[in-house]
Amino acid sequence: MVAYDTRLWKHVSLRPEVSGLHVGSLESLLALISIRFGPSLRYIELPIELITHTVLHELANKCPNLTHMLLDFSTAMQLHDFSELQGFPTKLKYLCICLSELECLAVNYCAKVTGSTLKVLFHRNRRLRCLLMNGTSLQSEYLMQVDWEKCTLQELDITATDLSSEALTEMLTRIPGLRFLSAGQLNGFNDAVLKSWMEIGNARSLVALDLDSSDNLTDDALYKFLSKHGHQLHGLCLSGMTHITDSLWQSVLPILNNAKILVMGTPERLAGNVLIDQLMDGIANNCPKLERLELRWDPENLRFSDKSQKAIDTLRVKCLLLKCLCISDGRYYEIVKANFERADRITVVRTLTNCRVSNYYLLSNYKDLIFN
Numbered sequence: 001m002v003a004y005d006t007r008l009w010k011h012v013s014l015r016p017e018v019s020g021l022h023v024g025s026l027e028s029l030l031a032l033i034s035i036r037f038g039p040s041l042r043y044i045e046l047p048i049e050l051i052t053h054t055v056l057h058e059l060a061n062k063c064p065n066l067t068h069m070l071l072d073f074s075t076a077m078q079l080h081d082f083s084e085l086q087g088f089p090t091k092l093k094y095l096c097i098c099l100s101e102l103e104c105l106a107v108n109y110c111a112k113v114t115g116s117t118l119k120v121l122f123h124r125n126r127r128l129r130c131l132l133m134n135g136t137s138l139q140s141e142y143l144m145q146v147d148w149e150k151c152t153l154q155e156l157d158i159t160a161t162d163l164s165s166e167a168l169t170e171m172l173t174r175i176p177g178l179r180f181l182s183a184g185q186l187n188g189f190n191d192a193v194l195k196s197w198m199e200i201g202n203a204r205s206l207v208a209l210d211l212d213s214s215d216n217l218t219d220d221a222l223y224k225f226l227s228k229h230g231h232q233l234h235g236l237c238l239s240g241m242t243h244i245t246d247s248l249w250q251s252v253l254p255i256l257n258n259a260k261i262l263v264m265g266t267p268e269r270l271a272g273n274v275l276i277d278q279l280m281d282g283i284a285n286n287c288p289k290l291e292r293l294e295l296r297w298d299p300e301n302l303r304f305s306d307k308s309q310k311a312i313d314t315l316r317v318k319c320l321l322l323k324c325l326c327i328s329d330g331r332y333y334e335i336v337k338a339n340f341e342r343a344d345r346i347t348v349v350r351t352l353t354n355c356r357v358s359n360y361y362l363l364s365n366y367k368d369l370i371f372n
Contacts, residue, residue: 009036013045015072023050033058043068048075053085060087068094104130104365108157111135115142122151130155130365134182140167148174155180155363159210164188172197179205180362184212184240191221203229208359212263213240219248230255234289235359237263239296246274253286260289260321263357265296267328273303276332277311284315292324294357299330308332312339325349326357 013019014029023029029050037044041063046055051071059066066089102125107113113136122128129152138161153175165188172178173196183189194217197203206229211217222238230236230252236259238244249264256262262283265274274297283290295302315322316339325340327333329351337349360366 007040009038009040011043012037012041013070014050015045015047018045026050026052026055029055030058033062037063039063039065041066045070045072047072056085056089057087060089063089064091067091070096070098072098074098099125101125101127103127104132104155104368106130106132106369107136108132108134109136111137113137114139118142119146122146122153126152129153130180130363132157132369133161134159136161138163140164143167144170146171149176151175152177154178154205157182158186159183159212160185162186162188165190165193168193169196173200173202176202177205178202180208180359181206182208182210182237182359184210184214184237186214187216189214190216191218194221194225198225198228204232207233208235208261208362209233210235210237210263210359212237215241215243217241219244223248223251226252226255231258234258235261235362237261237357237359239263239294240266242266242268242270245270245272246276246279249279250282253282257286258289259287260291261357261359261361262287262290262292263294263296263359265294267296267298267352269298270301272301274301276302276304277308280311280315284311284318288318289321290319291321292357292361293322294324294326294352295328296352297328299328299332302330302332304332304335308335309339312336316340316343316345322348324355324357326352326355328352 012021014021014023016022023032033055042065044059044066046069051073069089069092105121105128113133115133115136115138119142131153132155134157138158140163143163144167148171154177156175156178159182163186168183168186168188169192172181172193189211203225211222222244226236233256236256238248244264276295283293312335325336325348327336327349333349333351340346340349360369363369
């Protein structure tokens with residue numbers, strides 16, 4: 001009868017090397033969850049062989065008070081298939097995932113991530129190459145404590161994290177081999193930060209840059225940076241800024257001859273108009289490798305003429321790799337869509353309501369980051 005005492009099943013570790021307890025099969029564990037654990041369970045540790053979508057689903061359904069969970073993947077050679085995962089414990093206050101060597105960590109929009117453990121993370125894991133922290137609560141003081149010079153980080157997303165100019169400068173001038181940077185919506189990202197990063201030489205490996213809504217960057221600073229590094233970029237996003245107009249894009253397009261992804265424009269109404277025919281012609285003649293293009297300008301700001309069809313034809317014929325062209329819904333969108341449809345390229349042109357373009361396609365682990 002001792003085994004039925006609910007007090008025994010509040011804290012359970014099924015890692016034999018830690019607790020000595022071992023469950024021989026998934027069927028036995030599922031029976032324990034239903035008969036023994038139930039509402040009593042508050043904390044559980046699971047080894048890799050017991051981490052399946054069925055087990056997680058049962059824990060979600062049968063253990064409503066589960067608040068702490070440790071999943072040990074450290075000995076994993078191959079993960080179970082989680083494509084059929086339909087449920088996950090929803091009251092968790094603490095989730096620890098043990099990994100052997102982590103190469104990519106994505107914690108986008110996790111508001112409780114402050115960066116307090118980044119120094120330890122990089123010290124213990126020398127193979128971490130991709131760190132995505134969009135919309136987290138990063139604190140500048142924690143990032144300035146990391147030994148960035150010793151890390152192997154190549155891909156970083158710090159969008160909308162409210163980091164200071166000092167922290168951004170410290171980080172970018174010390175990370176040696178950054179190839180992907182997404183740092184939009186940061187008031188701290190200004191001309192001085194961009195200049196320091198460029199002068200130190202750490203942007204020499206950069207292939208993807210997203211500076212969406214970086215209002216404290218001037219077009220002059222961006223032009224100088226792109227004049228030096230634009231030729232190496234496969235992806236560039238300079239959207240969400242009213243002062244970055246088609247004039248700047250026209251001046252840098254001849255440099256962006258390796259671009260696969262371009263995002264430009266802002267939905268905010270502009271004082272002047274965008275000469276879209278000339279811009280499309282410039283893109284067609286300078287970016288033959290282009291695969292994805294997004295134009296975020298308000299339809300009312302797009303100035304086009306009877307010669308638009310010729311510019312669109314040029315884009316369609318010269319950019320044969322183009323898979324996606326996103327435009328705000330309006331008269332110009334209808335013209336472009338009809339042009340591509342007549343050439344049997346029906347799926348290329350889309351509205352911003354249904355599709356958005358991102359540099360994430362260029363992440364080395366992009367396919368692994370796609371969830372059902």
